[in-house]
Amino acid sequence: MENYETYEYDVLIIGAGGAGLRAVIAAREAGCSVGVVCKSLLGKAHTVMAEGGVAAALNNMTSPDGQKEGDSWKVHFTDTMKGGGFLNNWRTVEIFAKEAPERVLELEQYGAVFDRTPLGDIAQRPFGGHKYRRLNHVGDRTGLELIRTLQDKAVGVGMNVHMEVTLCRLLKDGDRVVGAFGYYRETGKFVVFRAKAVVLATGGWGRMYKFTSNSWEGTGDGLQMAYEAGADLMDMEMIQFHPTGMAWPPGMRGILVTEGVRGEGGILLNNKNERFMFNPEYTPALYKGQFAETPEEGDRWLTDKKNNRRPPELLTRDVVARAIYREVEAGRGTEHKAVELTVSHRGEDYIKRKLPSMYEQFHALGDVDITKQPMEVYPTIHYTMGGVWAEPETCSTTVPGLFAAGEVAAGLHGANRLGGNSLSDIIVFGRRAGAGAAAYAKQATAGAIDPAQIESEIEILMSPLETKGGENPYKIHQELQEIMQTNAMIARTEKGLQEALAKILELQGRAKHMSVPGDREFNPGWHAARDLRFMLRTSEVIVLCAIERKESRGAQWRLDYAEKDDAFWGKRNLIASLQGDAVRITQRPLPEMPEELKQVVEEYK
Amino acid sequence: MEKITLRVFRGDNVSGGLVDYPVETFPGMVVLDAIHQIQAEQDSTLACRWNCKAAKCGSCSAEVDGKPALMCKTRVDQYPTGTIAVGPMRAFPHIKDLITDVSWNYRMSAKIPPLTPRPENEGKPFKLQQADVDRVQEFRKCIECFLCQDVCHVLREHDRKDAFFGPRQMVRIAALEMHPMDSLNRREQLKGEAGVGMCNITKCCTEVCPEHIHITDNAIIPLKERVADDYYDPIRGLLTKIGIIKRDTKAPLSSVPNDLTKIIVHEPRPVK
Numbered sequence: 001m002e003n004y005e006t007y008e009y010d011v012l013i014i015g016a017g018g019a020g021l022r023a024v025i026a027a028r029e030a031g032c033s034v035g036v037v038c039k040s041l042l043g044k045a046h047t048v049m050a051e052g053g054v055a056a057a058l059n060n061m062t063s064p065d066g067q068k069e070g071d072s073w074k075v076h077f078t079d080t081m082k083g084g085g086f087l088n089n090w091r092t093v094e095i096f097a098k099e100a101p102e103r104v105l106e107l108e109q110y111g112a113v114f115d116r117t118p119l120g121d122i123a124q125r126p127f128g129g130h131k132y133r134r135l136n137h138v139g140d141r142t143g144l145e146l147i148r149t150l151q152d153k154a155v156g157v158g159m160n161v162h163m164e165v166t167l168c169r170l171l172k173d174g175d176r177v178v179g180a181f182g183y184y185r186e187t188g189k190f191v192v193f194r195a196k197a198v199v200l201a202t203g204g205w206g207r208m209y210k211f212t213s214n215s216w217e218g219t220g221d222g223l224q225m226a227y228e229a230g231a232d233l234m235d236m237e238m239i240q241f242h243p244t245g246m247a248w249p250p251g252m253r254g255i256l257v258t259e260g261v262r263g264e265g266g267i268l269l270n271n272k273n274e275r276f277m278f279n280p281e282y283t284p285a286l287y288k289g290q291f292a293e294t295p296e297e298g299d300r301w302l303t304d305k306k307n308n309r310r311p312p313e314l315l316t317r318d319v320v321a322r323a324i325y326r327e328v329e330a331g332r333g334t335e336h337k338a339v340e341l342t343v344s345h346r347g348e349d350y351i352k353r354k355l356p357s358m359y360e361q362f363h364a365l366g367d368v369d370i371t372k373q374p375m376e377v378y379p380t381i382h383y384t385m386g387g388v389w390a391e392p393e394t395c396s397t398t399v400p401g402l403f404a405a406g407e408v409a410a411g412l413h414g415a416n417r418l419g420g421n422s423l424s425d426i427i428v429f430g431r432r433a434g435a436g437a438a439a440y441a442k443q444a445t446a447g448a449i450d451p452a453q454i455e456s457e458i459e460i461l462m463s464p465l466e467t468k469g470g471e472n473p474y475k476i477h478q479e480l481q482e483i484m485q486t487n488a489m490i491a492r493t494e495k496g497l498q499e500a501l502a503k504i505l506e507l508q509g510r511a512k513h514m515s516v517p518g519d520r521e522f523n524p525g526w527h528a529a530r531d532l533r534f535m536l537r538t539s540e541v542i543v544l545c546a547i548e549r550k551e552s553r554g555a556q557w558r559l560d561y562a563e564k565d566d567a568f569w570g571k572r573n574l575i576a577s578l579q580g581d582a583v584r585i586t587q588r589p590l591p592e593m594p595e596e597l598k599q600v601v602e603e604y605k
Numbered sequence: 606m607e608k609i610t611l612r613v614f615r616g617d618n619v620s621g622g623l624v625d626y627p628v629e630t631f632p633g634m635v636v637l638d639a640i641h642q643i644q645a646e647q648d649s650t651l652a653c654r655w656n657c658k659a660a661k662c663g664s665c666s667a668e669v670d671g672k673p674a675l676m677c678k679t680r681v682d683q684y685p686t687g688t689i690a691v692g693p694m695r696a697f698p699h700i701k702d703l704i705t706d707v708s709w710n711y712r713m714s715a716k717i718p719p720l721t722p723r724p725e726n727e728g729k730p731f732k733l734q735q736a737d738v739d740r741v742q743e744f745r746k747c748i749e750c751f752l753c754q755d756v757c758h759v760l761r762e763h764d765r766k767d768a769f770f771g772p773r774q775m776v777r778i779a780a781l782e783m784h785p786m787d788s789l790n791r792r793e794q795l796k797g798e799a800g801v802g803m804c805n806i807t808k809c810c811t812e813v814c815p816e817h818i819h820i821t822d823n824a825i826i827p828l829k830e831r832v833a834d835d836y837y838d839p840i841r842g843l844l845t846k847i848g849i850i851k852r853d854t855k856a857p858l859s860s861v862p863n864d865l866t867k868i869i870v871h872e873p874r875p876v877k
Contacts, residue, residue, distance in 0.1 A: 249633025
């Protein structure tokens, strides 16, 4: 067997997006040695793609009469629970809503430079599902600001950064996670990490869909590593389709158009030039009476937020995505099977100041000047609400020594995530996971590394290089994307999902015999082969959970079970775990919300 | 469907050359799409970096027809000859195909201390006017694609990575130096190891910046002026000495210990 390097840390952090980097800072402040592993270069994680802002109830914004809008953690709590179809873990949401403001202000101390109000405070913008203006932002590049700030701070507190390393397996000593194994992308050499505690901050998985805003990294490695190590997964059927992905030209298909466009007054139009979101059928019962009922009222809201209700373009993402889907299905879409989003009425100066990167993106890539022309948009895969079950206080998972934070973890967003909540998620729970892992590491000793586990992973890794005449991973990936896009997207049926499942199982069989040319040095085909196995297993879990939940709630829209079933499914999460080699799906009752929080919801809903 | 030819540099740090690939185009296709098509259909060993494909992450930097550019932002239909040459950035050690070792940039960045708020502002929400942060926000648009570093003469032709941190880090230091709440005097570092004096203002970096940051005019020149004021202005020096101009009250820069953060990209490189 070839030699490989071994690194030892108190805390190993897998993933260097916002959650991972915030965990680094927390673990270092607790006095631990920290190693962080990124699949790409440092600072390139998906966090950079977040645009609109970071949601936290700072209550900085004032009405025309000079009064503050009245935001508080209680309103944020209620909005988040409502948006998530009450499938969220109430304690996770409580911690989140209470701590988000402090974490945002801390970012400012670390060096983030937010847009300002005339009074000199951090400026906040409106977003879908948030009752008040709550998204602290930097134009439309808030994610970049966040990751760069955390990157600079983390570098300043000291860590070892392992760039372009793909991890494939968590190493266990008995029940406990004690390290991880993977390879350097550059040389293909294997590497072992030994750690007293491991934080998983590996983000989401969207590459199994065809129209996706995810990069090549979003293949669910972290999720699958945890699953294989015995962790419970929760809410895996809940996948967010962002309502506005670019739909034209084809080269740009799926790229995100920030919700900030609608927050800044952007409107959605069908091919009859109707603002179709005003169709009362599209507003769910939970939100009735809370949104403008005429376009005139929606327009007045732009300048007077106190005396007018917000336009229905700012309903939650699941609602808007479904409406766009239905408009296009009913033949009211554009020639490219999309709808129009226009913000040109806000004026050139305003758009260039508030949405500079959207302006640039459409100008350079789509030949569209958004200060004058509409954008063509259609839902795109964006975010995964489900993931590894994590305990709210310390982010520990069901596997000792393993912690999870950010998009890879489940519990905060329930059935649908509100825009802006992901950026506050990663700083609140990134910190908690780092602190939780550090506390665990301090009372733990380093565990033993089992060479047999490494050997079996090496076998999987080397197989496509050693197999001749096998399948091409790119081909299998394409077929997976087709079936997931057609059968497991926004509108789901039992029949379609069963077809998808059969196809996934077929592809899993074929994926056992892949071959790729070349050697181990920076070989994308070889990397793709390993990632594909993660994607296939993740897809299987998604589809099984979507079949199991026989109702429509949040991101899960079943044409054959079109109603929300509060009495049964509204009280249950779906848990997926590994039983031998098979997926086991179980229903787990939601934890009961305490009386005082029920009153909060009653008061602010 | 139209056909174009992508002429891609293939090879490693020992040998290599240009290889032609026929590619079928579609509306709005960018160079990165073409590379992906080659990987999926013709040669999956072709190595390139990418992430967001939306010009937000700065991973897919390369030289397209000799000009430093993001592959995800470069449309193939702007090359009327139908042949497009794509090669790696040349200012950094080559690894394979379109991949170079850019870790040096991260090591220099690690030498720059992050924002250190003045004690009176520590732990309290900042009060800042938009006009006070406009300039800093311009610098913070940087996506670290390192195209400015690639095109910088000091780094590219003269390979003086020992003497100059490069335009990217000048932008970073400028954002800190001009931040109203920062308490460190960064000019000693600028004049010393960061080497702001090495820049001879050819503005090549500004030209290639995909974020349109005015690197030379807004960052480097003002930094040069601040250093000149502090170290080379005899009248200012005299007035400071006799107390007419007050000394800068900012704390002298505490330099970052060298090994605090280590950037590790591979095991010791195999010798070929």
